[in-house]
Amino acid sequence: MTVWREAVGTPAARVEGPAKVTGRAGYTYDRPVTDPAYAFPVQATIARGRVASIDSAAAAGVEGVLAVVTHRDAARLADTGDAELAVLQSDEVGFRGQFVGVVVAETPQAARYAAGLVRVEYEQRPHDTELRADRPGLYAPEQVNGGFVSDTDEGDVDAAMEAAAVTVDRAYTTPMEFNSPMEPHVSVAVWDPGERAPGGGFAEGARLTLFDSTQGPHVVRSTLAQVFGLPPERVRVISPYVGGGFGSKGMPHAHNVLAALAAWAVPGRPVKLALTRQQMFALAGHRTPTIQRVRLGAGADGRLTAVAHEVVEHTSAIKEFAEQTAVGARMMYAAPNRRTSHRLAALDVPVPSWMRAPGEAPGFFALEVAMDELAQACGLDPIELRARNDPEVDPESGRPWSGRHLVRCLREGAARFGWAERTAPGTRLVGRELVGLGVAASTYPYYRLPGSRAVVEYEGGGRYTVRIGAADIGTGAWTALTQIAADALGCRLRAVRVEIGDSDLPAATVAGGSSGTTSWGSAVVAACRAFRHVYGEQPPAGAEAGADMPDDPDAERFAMHSFGAQFAEVRVDADTGEVRVPRMLGVFSVGRVVNPRTARSQFIGGMTMGLSMALHERGVLDHRTGHVINHDLAEYHIATHADVVDVDAVWLDEEDVHAGPLGARGIGEIGIVGAAAAIANAVHNATGVRVRDLPITPDVLLR
Amino acid sequence: MIPFEYLRAGDPAEAVAAVAGRPGAAFLGGGTNLVDHMKLGVAGPDLLVDVSRLPLDRVEETAGGLRIGAAVRNSDLAAHPLVRERYPVLARALLSGASGQLRNVATTAGNLLQRTRCPYFQDVTTPCNKRVPGSGCSAAGGYTRYHAILGASEHCVATHPSDMAVAMVALDAVVAVLGPGGARTLPLAELYRLPGDAPQRDTVLEHGDLIIAVELPHLPFARRSAYRKVRDRASFSFALVSVAAALDLDGGLVRDVRLALGGVAHKPWRATRAEAELRGGPATEDAFRRAAEAELAAARPLPGNAFKVAMTRNAVVATLRALAEEGR
Structure with missing residues (x-):
């Protein structure tokens, strides 16, 4: 049996840290390739319609321009079923900023300049980008992200609301938000053309190598292989270092296809494409805006009788992505009558996608502010209210929890944070600042995704190499997998070298759903055990063994979720309404923590993103043009260092014996969940003003 | 790429002559705004005359006041002991602007002459009367959170983004200008224009006019500012x-x-x-x-x-x- 104590659980420094801080870590765009050319996109300036004509003569005449590719001459893709990825395959325009062409040139500057000279005439059609709860055409998706059903209805919510002693019935909104990782979306495409097929199609023998900033080399490979009609083994995706993703690099996006099409147009030349920050606002996914109605019914003692969470959100008319915003409300609190639903408006907007904790992040803003409102209405402490509604078993499935320690997190946090100092709303004035404390609960499901495989090789000299096509997007996965392998093999940390970030390595699932360490880690453990089973403690050099991630029978028998308690102190300027957050504390229950150093970074990073969501982030869609008008980091505000003062995270010392061999449930996303609600609740405690729409900007609190 | 020439001026007169003689020329100070605009396509000068290294980087004491060279960096000006002592409003305004990195590069004159951050002005795919006179104002009816409430016109509702300039206007600052016709001074408050029907013009300066200094008059009570x-x-x-x-x-x-x-x-x-x-x-x-x-x-x-x-x-x-x- 594996002993988790030598490496797992220790704050090992990042294995790739020295390479990163000394600049030796090669990020995608900096990849040396022979004789590269550079691509710059041409983007649609209308939100809906068709391209009527394109004049690329001026662009083609720019010195250094190698090709101008548009829908008229781009190579035909084999599979255009995914409209987001059907790049340059037709004259249709489905959102503003969509690719309508690409210029390839000897330098990035020439490509960018020439792209600005491409004249595109459009046949414009009326577009519709505005999300409203009362708009016609809202529909229920067949399922929402994560494979959940769109709607649930248990008991009789309406009757329970009618009968309830205390009710809350409010609408909450969150805006369009953008992942905005530091490293933009980058692809470098290299074709080995094989025999060119007649008509310019992708020949049987063609081979594509893509250096790509991605959260999942294997998913990019399998997706692009299908799009280009190539067998997967003829596509290779390499991505060792990734400068952040937050979900936006979890699925291939249009730029991947564009880079490959651009490179196909200039035979023999690798092509580099890096989206600009502005382009990322239309092309790298975003979080849908949400309009959420939450209804809570309770007895005078605060015990819930009804929970209803009904969500209206958008998707792109060209491709459905349904954020699972209300799913968390299905399991969070004990209430016999529960209803959840998702309604989508298919709008002429860019394609939404994953953004850290899709579903839970916006959903728990609404649910947890509503719980604060209920506590206020019942005259109960918000922690006590949550304790009274902590369900014995999962209300949705009826299964026992693998470990639900929400109340412990809340009480532990209350003691550490000085919750007892909280006063009545609007009563604590320090100088010219109103001070308040707020709390919110957090949760995130345990996902262990099938499809990962790891291989262990003994290199001789006491050194092992572990191979798995996983991705470390800054999370610390590289280090965690090294620790897991070291303990699973029973060797020193430095005896293990982990190779990731390449689709030529064994299959691995995407770095998403906070599932990386658990999924890949389980495969690594299985491979290490298989290795020792075959070769024992004295393997010959070159010995190799591999294993797939084992099944997870407990996941069918238990309800498995992480939990957390988010605390925030806010200070609101009584004159200007400016909100500052001097303190945040998160207390989390996540099963075993593999690496306290990188885990802490994940928690406080998530909380910081939650602070940013609470106070700053708002994509402004100009409905006249369908354009995200504040599409850079000067105008789309993300919390700065000056906004982030003291963010701390602690966790319960535990393992989840049902959560695979590691006993770990995943930590990448729970930090953002509930953070915005805790701040909004603290703002209420400080000012007496209940803010139900994010972000909480100074004008909202101005008196 | 868009070709342009670059000239490092030896003295202010040479800089003025170089810009005045070429309609497409522009002065380059710290470049924190202009270079962004060149990348975004908002500006396309064919000649950049670099004035950032002219000997205009001193803060000098005058009769009770200060004369601030046009090329004094924002960081240096904010940290200057006499600024901190006599005009704390100016030091604080400077430090509230931009970021440390930008303030290390941005110059005094460049700060005064930076252009609006109206997102429509900065996005060449949208109409903007300031960028393309007569094309229309996209902010009207659009995103106006950072826009004007005083003195705007139907043609433009943009705001001036500087913090430093607000403090200087309060302090009755005077700008010293060298132009093709010689040197002159004018109150900073009169340097700026309201948009009216010519929002493309932020200031009353003519092409080739170079700000060489800002003078702060003696104002003892500004110590409490x-x-x-x-x-x-x-x-x-x-x-x-x-x-x-x-x-x-x-x-x-x-x-x-x-x-x-x-x-x-x-x-x-x-x-x-x-x-x-x-x-x-x-x-x-x-x-x-x-x-x-x-x-x-x-x-x-x-x-x-x-x-x-x-x-x-x-x-x-x-x-x-x-x-x-x-x-x-």
């Missing part, structure tokens, strides 16, 4: 509204006052009406509020920025209140 910037995040964001103020008290009365507003107009807005209201009156919160309201009587907020009226009023009151308390 403050800059208050209200913004959507704690750093690296432009003012929703800002207030530069200096207060001279005589017991409980206002002997003299300087007041300017940022984030509310096409130019740093000297609040002369409020100043007149305050002079000789009581230094009380009520009086401060009445003065702010008098200034804001002319405010014409847009859908999307009506909050700025109350926010400006409150910021004025808070700033004057703090200065008055400091003086007690």
Whole structure:
């Protein structure tokens, strides 16, 4: 049996840290390739319609321009079923900023300049980008992200609301938000053309190598292989270092296809494409805006009788992505009558996608502010209210929890944070600042995704190499997998070298759903055990063994979720309404923590993103043009260092014996969940003003 | 790429001659705004005349005042002992702007002449009268959170983004200009224009005019001065509204006052009406509020920025209140 104590659980420094801080870590765009050319996109300036004509003569005449590719001459893709990825395959325009062409040139500057000279005439059609709860055409998706059903209805919510002693019935909104990782979306495409097929199609023998900033080399490979009609083994995706993703690099996006099409147009030349920050606002996914109605019914003692969470959100008319915003409300609190639903408006907007904790992040803003409102209405402490509604078993499935320690997190946090100092709303004035404390609960499901495989090789000299096509997007996965392998093999940390970030390595699932360490880690453990089973403690050099991630029978028998308690102190300027957050504390229950150093970074990073969501982030869609008008980091505000003062995270010392061999449930996303609600609740405690729409900007609190 | 020439001027006269002689030429200071505009396609000069290394990087004491060279970096100016001592409003305004990295590069004249951050101005795919005269104003009916409530026109509702300039306008700064026709000075408050029907012109400067210095007059009571910037995040964001103020008290009365507003107009807005209201009156919160309201009587907020009226009023009151308390 594996002993988790030598490496797992220790704050090992990042294995790739020295390479990163000394600049030796090669990020995608900096990849040396022979004789590269550079691509710059041409983007649609209308939100809906068709391209009527394109004049690329001026662009083609720019010195250094190698090709101008548009829908008229781009190579035909084999599979255009995914409209987001059907790049340059037709004259249709489905959102503003969509690719309508690409210029390839000897330098990035020439490509960018020439792209600005491409004249595109459009046949414009009326577009519709505005999300409203009362708009016609809202529909229920067949399922929402994560494979959940769109709607649930248990008991009789309406009757329970009618009968309830205390009710809350409010609408909450969150805006369009953008992942905005530091490293933009980058692809470098290299074709080995094989025999060119007649008509310019992708020949049987063609081979594509893509250096790509991605959260999942294997998913990019399998997706692009299908799009280009190539067998997967003829596509290779390499991505060792990734400068952040937050979900936006979890699925291939249009730029991947564009880079490959651009490179196909200039035979023999690798092509580099890096989206600009502005382009990322239309092309790298975003979080849908949400309009959420939450209804809570309770007895005078605060015990819930009804929970209803009904969500209206958008998707792109060209491709459905349904954020699972209300799913968390299905399991969070004990209430016999529960209803959840998702309604989508298919709008002429860019394609939404994953953004850290899709579903839970916006959903728990609404649910947890509503719980604060209920506590206020019942005259109960918000922690006590949550304790009274902590369900014995999962209300949705009826299964026992693998470990639900929400109340412990809340009480532990209350003691550490000085919750007892909280006063009545609007009563604590320090100088010219109103001070308040707020709390919110957090949760995130345990996902262990099938499809990962790891291989262990003994290199001789006491050194092992572990191979798995996983991705470390800054999370610390590289280090965690090294620790897991070291303990699973029973060797020193430095005896293990982990190779990731390449689709030529064994299959691995995407770095998403906070599932990386658990999924890949389980495969690594299985491979290490298989290795020792075959070769024992004295393997010959070159010995190799591999294993797939084992099944997870407990996941069918238990309800498995992480939990957390988010605390925030806010200070609101009584004159200007400016909100500052001097303190945040998160207390989390996540099963075993593999690496306290990188885990802490994940928690406080998530909380910081939650602070940013609470106070700053708002994509402004100009409905006249369908354009995200504040599409850079000067105008789309993300919390700065000056906004982030003291963010701390602690966790319960535990393992989840049902959560695979590691006993770990995943930590990448729970930090953002509930953070915005805790701040909004603290703002209420400080000012007496209940803010139900994010972000909480100074004008909202101005008196 | 877009070709342009680059010339490092040896002295101010050479710089002026080089720009004046070429319609497409532009002065290059720290480049923190112009270079962005060149990348975005907002500006396309065919000649950049680099004035950042001219010997205009000194802060000199004058009769009770200061003469600030045009190439003095924002960081250096903010940290200058005489600025901190005599004009704390200016030091604080500078430090509330941009980021440390940008302030290390940005120059005094460049800060004065930076252009609006109206997102439509910065996006060449949208109409903008300031960028392309006659093309229309996209902000009208659009995103106006950072736009003007005072002095705007139907052609342009943009605001001037500088913090430093607001403090300097409050301090009655004078700019020294070298142009093709020779040297002249003009009050900073008169450098800037309201948009009217020519929003493409931010200032009264003519092509080839080079700001070589900013002079701050002797103003002893500016030692009690403050800059208050209200913004959507704690750093690296432009003012929703800002207030530069200096207060001279005589017991409980206002002997003299300087007041300017940022984030509310096409130019740093000297609040002369409020100043007149305050002079000789009581230094009380009520009086401060009445003065702010008098200034804001002319405010014409847009859908999307009506909050700025109350926010400006409150910021004025808070700033004057703090200065008055400091003086007690």
